[in-house]
Amino acid sequence: MTISSINQKKALSHIRICDFTGQLAGAGATRVLAAFGAEVIRIEDRLTEGSWDILRGQAPYVDDRVGNELGGAFNNHNIGKLGMSLNMRLPNAKEILTRLIKVSDVVTENFSAGVLDRWGFSYEEMKKIKPDIIYISNSGFGHSGPYSNFKTWGPIVQAVSGLTFQSGLPEMPPAGWGFSYMDHTGGYFMAIAILLAIYHKKITGEGQWVDMSCTDAGASLNGPVILDYTVNGRPLKREGSPNSNRSQHPIMSPHGIYKCQGEDNWIAISVRSDQEWHNLCSVMKNDEWLSNRSLDSKEGRVDSADQIDDVIESWTKGFNARELMDVLQAAGIPSAKVQTPPDRVDQDENTAAWELFPIAEHEEMGKVRVDGVPIKMSQTPPVIEKGAPLLGQHNKYVLEELLGYTSEEVKNFESEGVV
Amino acid sequence: MTNSENIGALNNLRVIELGTELGAWCGKLLADMGANVIKIEPLSGDKSRTYEPFYQDVNDTENSLFWWHYNTNKQSVTIDIETDHGQKLVQELVAQSDVVLDSYTPGYLDSLGLGYEQLKTQNDSIIFAAVSFFGQNMPYSSYQMTDLTAVAFGGPAWSCGYDDHSIPPVRGGGNQGYQTACHFAMIAIMTALLYRLESGEGQFIDVNMHAALNVTTEGSSYNYLVNGGIVQRQTGRHAGIRPSAGTQIPGPGGRYLQVGFPARTEEQWFSLLAWLEEEGVLDDIGDYLSPPSRQSLAAGDEKTQEQLHLVMNAISKMAAEKDPVELFREAQNRGFQWGIVNTPEDVMEDPHFNARGFVVSVDHPEMDSTFRYPGAPYKFEKGQWSIRRRAPFLGEDNKSVLVGRLNLSESDFKRLSEEGVI
Numbered sequence: 001m002t003i004s005s006i007n008q009k010k011a012l013s014h015i016r017i018c019d020f021t022g023q024l025a026g027a028g029a030t031r032v033l034a035a036f037g038a039e040v041i042r043i044e045d046r047l048t049e050g051s052w053d054i055l056r057g058q059a060p061y062v063d064d065r066v067g068n069e070l071g072g073a074f075n076n077h078n079i080g081k082l083g084m085s086l087n088m089r090l091p092n093a094k095e096i097l098t099r100l101i102k103v104s105d106v107v108t109e110n111f112s113a114g115v116l117d118r119w120g121f122s123y124e125e126m127k128k129i130k131p132d133i134i135y136i137s138n139s140g141f142g143h144s145g146p147y148s149n150f151k152t153w154g155p156i157v158q159a160v161s162g163l164t165f166q167s168g169l170p171e172m173p174p175a176g177w178g179f180s181y182m183d184h185t186g187g188y189f190m191a192i193a194i195l196l197a198i199y200h201k202k203i204t205g206e207g208q209w210v211d212m213s214c215t216d217a218g219a220s221l222n223g224p225v226i227l228d229y230t231v232n233g234r235p236l237k238r239e240g241s242p243n244s245n246r247s248q249h250p251i252m253s254p255h256g257i258y259k260c261q262g263e264d265n266w267i268a269i270s271v272r273s274d275q276e277w278h279n280l281c282s283v284m285k286n287d288e289w290l291s292n293r294s295l296d297s298k299e300g301r302v303d304s305a306d307q308i309d310d311v312i313e314s315w316t317k318g319f320n321a322r323e324l325m326d327v328l329q330a331a332g333i334p335s336a337k338v339q340t341p342p343d344r345v346d347q348d349e350n351t352a353a354w355e356l357f358p359i360a361e362h363e364e365m366g367k368v369r370v371d372g373v374p375i376k377m378s379q380t381p382p383v384i385e386k387g388a389p390l391l392g393q394h395n396k397y398v399l400e401e402l403l404g405y406t407s408e409e410v411k412n413f414e415s416e417g418v419v
Numbered sequence: 420m421t422n423s424e425n426i427g428a429l430n431n432l433r434v435i436e437l438g439t440e441l442g443a444w445c446g447k448l449l450a451d452m453g454a455n456v457i458k459i460e461p462l463s464g465d466k467s468r469t470y471e472p473f474y475q476d477v478n479d480t481e482n483s484l485f486w487w488h489y490n491t492n493k494q495s496v497t498i499d500i501e502t503d504h505g506q507k508l509v510q511e512l513v514a515q516s517d518v519v520l521d522s523y524t525p526g527y528l529d530s531l532g533l534g535y536e537q538l539k540t541q542n543d544s545i546i547f548a549a550v551s552f553f554g555q556n557m558p559y560s561s562y563q564m565t566d567l568t569a570v571a572f573g574g575p576a577w578s579c580g581y582d583d584h585s586i587p588p589v590r591g592g593g594n595q596g597y598q599t600a601c602h603f604a605m606i607a608i609m610t611a612l613l614y615r616l617e618s619g620e621g622q623f624i625d626v627n628m629h630a631a632l633n634v635t636t637e638g639s640s641y642n643y644l645v646n647g648g649i650v651q652r653q654t655g656r657h658a659g660i661r662p663s664a665g666t667q668i669p670g671p672g673g674r675y676l677q678v679g680f681p682a683r684t685e686e687q688w689f690s691l692l693a694w695l696e697e698e699g700v701l702d703d704i705g706d707y708l709s710p711p712s713r714q715s716l717a718a719g720d721e722k723t724q725e726q727l728h729l730v731m732n733a734i735s736k737m738a739a740e741k742d743p744v745e746l747f748r749e750a751q752n753r754g755f756q757w758g759i760v761n762t763p764e765d766v767m768e769d770p771h772f773n774a775r776g777f778v779v780s781v782d783h784p785e786m787d788s789t790f791r792y793p794g795a796p797y798k799f800e801k802g803q804w805s806i807r808r809r810a811p812f813l814g815e816d817n818k819s820v821l822v823g824r825l826n827l828s829e830s831d832f833k834r835l836s837e838e839g840v841i
Contacts, residue, residue, distance in 0.1 A: 012614075032606055060641065072644075147748075150751040156757065157758075169586065169589060173675060177591050178578030181575070192448070192609060196452060197428070208801045212798065237764070244592035245587065249485045250485070266588055270565040334567075336569070339577065341577070341650070350554070350630075356630045369645075370644060374600075374626060374628075374633070376627075377625075
């Protein structure tokens, strides 16, 4: 089944989100919902020009221009949203927010725990404004428990939740993730939580508060390792462990990332079965291994994993990783080049066929390629067209059309610095 | 309107899961929120039942902890889907279901008459979500992949590893490639369900793991997309366009502190200097009194680097003497966004995760045992996450599903068992 039909139906066009999220852990959640047609009204601080979000105005930039509207990461994470500016310190702003909550399905935020309370918009207060409101908070440690006041960003979440430790080689410090995996993934969980809560409300009529802790979400990603500890009493921290380029679930050998010809050129190879092992030996023309009975079983190969890896690497070193991948794939052996950004963005046929990196139009940056959506849907495909909003770009639409203020009132809000 | 605190949000949902470990996490996410997920297994059992680790290290169909984890709350029905009668049973189940989750190789279910187009004739509002390494009918759809090769090919591995580039890039541990694909599958299924509530229409969903990993690389993608910048991997911190200072500080017992950029504001910077002086670990701050700004760091300003280096040395001295967990808590209580590098086992013993109810007990009554499992990724007030039953034994639910739900007669049930269909 291939999805080819161009279809403009939007799955979530009936959903409006009053969105206080920022960075990637929050903005990434509402980004994907906007691609499916949700009306995401992203609120930014008028006084500090959106500096709640540390990425606003930060590098990378498309050209020599530098400025608050020109941040490349901010644009990437806020595709397709509407922009509203508000100074929550002023009383009129509270009136505006009250009206906005009344016409929204969901309020989202990923501040540290307690910010909305301080503005007077705790969940209890929001419920008074709209009894069935859905409120989704995504903070580092959630709103309960001894660490609820602690602050995080991606690498801290990864460290505390056990993900950083799992990523590394023996006798070495943790390698960690090299990026904010849990900002991405916290955003995915937050998007899932929003959709689940909307679904629950459609079925039962009930709104609610979902308290998401990004470290809980991160810790939930370590399942088999946790059970090995709680059930078998075997900790991950033991001699020779972790080694995340090897496979423990299931155990495989060979299984690793090996050096190829040229600078920083690497290939990943996994052998899942005795058949694939024989295929690899044939491709390597390694008759000694082919005739070595002790390597015919997974157990035998695991016992000799270090030696096998050494021999494989002395062989892979003579090849270009991408060319070797083609040879190994032709023999049915799981293998892949460690692709660089240009490899996977510009040279990868699959990515090109998927049209994974679409162009979005930003008011000031112009046409910029952004992360696309790895989902196709036959009836309601995701759509990416417009870049991130400018600060307050949609104030007039929100205030006049959605909230019913007159243009006179809106002018006053502007001159008072409310919006 | 019922009060639904203890009934999962997806309590009314019926899901048929067909496939491999690639889709198992998505099935668990659905099942833990209350969905009735029937995992159709071959008679010999799902392949992941052979995956380590095993309960007490004994390799047995019912002992894989990998299976235990990824299949909580699911029902197991064994059907040989390569037989005509087996296919008919699956079609009948789909006719009564909301969602099909498929993680087989693209084209496999079509070849059995169990693809979307064929199943749609049984149930025109079915939501059929296919999760695969490269998407359906794509240029690389025939490639053989594992979590490792996918994470290498899709981009995350490029950013992950050590300062020394003679050491290979590293795959983040824990089969995160599969889980990332499943997060998108879950987003897509929920989106399709909401659309179906409005329109009555089902649809076909195609989730591409390679694409999912490509867009889960943060700056590696957007730096290149925006202006061609290529990030380089560094030990324990973000891969960067320019090298940055180390952020992992070893403490007693080989436990690391993760300080990131140790002070983010001017106020924090002076409060950090004061703390380090108080601890007697800051040698001589000399002229270095102004906080390093993001701009000066980004520009690679030498004086800023030197200043940061001095402070990091002082933090190292302090960390060498203190209990790492206490130091993490103290730093946070003083307002610094620092972390402790926990092992997964540390998490299960940590008072915070326990206080939040992250550590849950799951009964295994047949073993007279209760084991601790990782808990909810999100805390719902209503329609809650829960583990109601341990992962199923092989074919445990054959009778209740095939006789109870499909109304198969006892004699047909017996005959199909004898014929090896179920």
